[in-house]
Amino acid sequence: MSEQSPVLPYAKAASTAYDAALEVIASVEPRIAEATRQELADQRGSLKLIASENYASPAVLLTMGTWFSDKYAEGTVGHRFYAACQNVDTVEALAAEHARELFGAPYAYAQPHSGIDANLVAFWSILAHRVETPALEKLGAKSVNDLTEQDWETLRHELGNQRLLGMSLDAGGHLTHGFRPNISGKMFHQRQYGTDPETGLLDYDRVAELAREFKPMVLVAGYSAYPRRVNFAKMREIADEVGATLMVDMAHFAGLVAGKVFTGDEDPVPHAHVTTSTTHKSLRGPRGGLVLAQEEFAADVDRGCPMVLGGPLSHVMAAKAVAFAEARRPEFAEYAQRIADNAKSLAEGFLTRGATLVTGGTDNHLVLLDVRSFGLTGRQAESALLEAGVVTNRNSVPQDPNGAWYTTGVRLGTPALTTRGFGSSEFDTVAELIVDVLSHTTAGTTKAGAPSKATFVLADGVAERTHARIDEMLARNPLYPGLELT
Template identity: 85%
Template sequence: MTDQSALISSAYSQALSVIESVEPRIAEATRKELADQRSSLKLIASENYASPAVLLTMGTWFSDKYAEGTVGHRFYAGCQNVDTVEALAAEHARELFGAPYAYAQPHSGIDANLTAFWSILAHRVEGPWLEKFGAKNVNELTEADWETLRGELGNQRLLGMSLDAGGHLTHGFRPNISGKMFYQQQYGTDPETQLLDYDLVRAKAREFQPLILIAGYSAYPRRINFAKMREIADEVGATLMVDMAHFAGLVAGKVFTGDEDPVPFAHITTTTTHKSLRGPRGGLILAQEEYASSVDRGCPLVLGGPLSHVMAAKAVALAEARQDSFRTYAQQVADNAKSLADGFLTRGAKLVTGGTDNHIVLLDVTSFGLTGRQAESALLDAGVVTNRNSVPNDPNGAWYTSGVRFGTPALTTRGFGHDEFDKVAELVVDVLKNTRPGSTKAGGASKATYELGDGVADRTHAASAEMLDKHPLYPGLELT
């Protein structure tokens, strides 16, 4: 064990001992979670493994501070150290992504998107209406003025990628707040290729005339040309907002450059700080200067007190992402996704869009006679952790789905390469080929239940364990 490993082991062992003295069940669940993550093939595209430095940063007394406001302008006293933390997180974000402005307060990706939405509304709608009313700020508006302004703020148009094409819930999905606060429509993908068709997006934007055009995805296995998306936004006078939560690590690692880097083209870019960026669970906003003052009002506009301990962890993770080793990692994430996709294709599996050029592989499991829910559950029984996902024009809807989404960031962090991901594809196909749909109580075909063939789970666990043992999670970390 190295000196560093010994320090990390000691830190976690002692922390768990303190927790155990108060609530031993939480300490036990924490130990078990590490054991479960070490022994399973984590292939959820939105998950990763943060470094011990990032994880330890979150467990400090910064958790005890209220710090509403912004750097140097807080509504609570004693925030000088929080100012340091937030300023460092923003500095690393600006330098890493080449953004004029960064805002590190959002608690999550959805919070980042909500803050961005309302910032755009404040910038594009509230400002001009204040001028129309002859008011210097919102405090000068009458109740009648407010009634008019509320009608304007709540009746703007949003155009985003549909959920089944790979978009996110917050891109205008009706059950989500974004689908309720905006008059929304959605663009999809080409019905034949399942690829984004920019001419179709342009035609939709011309017809709909949105205030906000959202680009980005959570389950689209291809890259996007953001220069073209900005052209479309400019043509219809829309604000281009890019949600890069899933692929921020590939942007940070310079796998996506030029027209595939959203930051120079988007008016506002949002992201999470975990997923492919490999930081703590949280959100981040990058913006052009013209939107900076609006975004800076995230608290009290949308957010409450920022999570200072998480902002500190964001700063550490962003500092890690500025190292050359992170670029190597990001490229390996993309290369491994290609290896996984090729492994599926050579074994006769069907992939949405026919492959990948990012970190996501979306498997259409209907060729195995299964729903996404059945496939997800059978794979979990075999120690392969994934999530079911819709495919374009999904006949099974958003709950049962017809697809399973795979991502390579987490296992790449563990050191998996081409051979291991090819083996993963072999194991997944073996499980799905040996899974049969169950029956309902009435004797019909079930969309949820399934039957996994005898011995399949055991042989998959055994083959997985062999690979996992060669690439241990948090090597050297031993809990006492």
């Protein structure tokens, strides 16, 4: 069991800052101030296991609430389309510097507003590097503005006629990895690779076969719900063999890369041509995006604005710089290792209680629980757990019979509760509580009496006893200890 969480550094100053901020907000719209207070109370009182969520430090959070929000700054450092951007230049340069040092990347671009923005910047940077630039050189033009209408139509056809190979959604990939309803599935001719139907693990030989057959321009690696590590050296070998650009989306596990839990072949940054990430999740920063690149793609990524992005969020870039600075401290590496250790404890807790996990376990930050053995859909399990005070999200499993809405799985991650100080014994207890809740949940029926994939019945008293045990654990590991609002 973990020790009592230490009082947050500068807790008194943070308390004063938030009290003052909420007082100012309440003077204009008190309902927003009240919702903000309630959100803190709700987060403090629930067991947050959503793999894509975390708790940013007060320093990161407070950095976002400044007058940098008021400044337009399209362009790049030293080359803006607006005047008086010298302070934004400082902020963006510091964010990029910290990111380069943190990840050992030659180039970093801190402007993307989100993960999908980062991926769009990456996609279009790759297309610009591999299609637009050679076409302009061939036509003797400096930019697309110099092309004739016919030349431009030819270039547009080339840009929109490329191939992408990414991980399928049900195997653990992300919407932006070529899922047809997503923009990535519309802008590319796409194919998707899955996992071995027996083990749930990536089959690199099969990925290589698909790549040789499909010959993609872009090979996307990375995941949002795959509970294992990836050999990015092998993915680069596959990309090189077919002449593809390797793009890695490390949004979910960036904190494990920053904390040097993933090294060597499991560190994507040295192997990928372009690496994208969010800056929250396991990295514990503000909500936003990041692109890292090898030198050959740096100039193309640097055109993210105006290619894909508009005005950068300068206040969020400032918060990214603060978060990256925090992640460069030795204690962040210790935190990242605890994330992985706690995920193993959570997985073992499920397995010893007879639950079924996709791939049979984990070696990253997340666990994917298959709830068919409980007779439930993912949506029913998610809702029952929420009623008992456990916040999770339903998720597809490989070859999911219930589709992407109802699903057959529940995804659980350890970053947030690890931030609160939870250790191995607590995560074993978490597994016990989840199995208990799901074992006492039955599928509901529709109004017509037919089986339902959404409704559920939780046995009497289960939610109350689960809340009571959760409250005990949360009291030992308070969120933002020492931060008190009046």
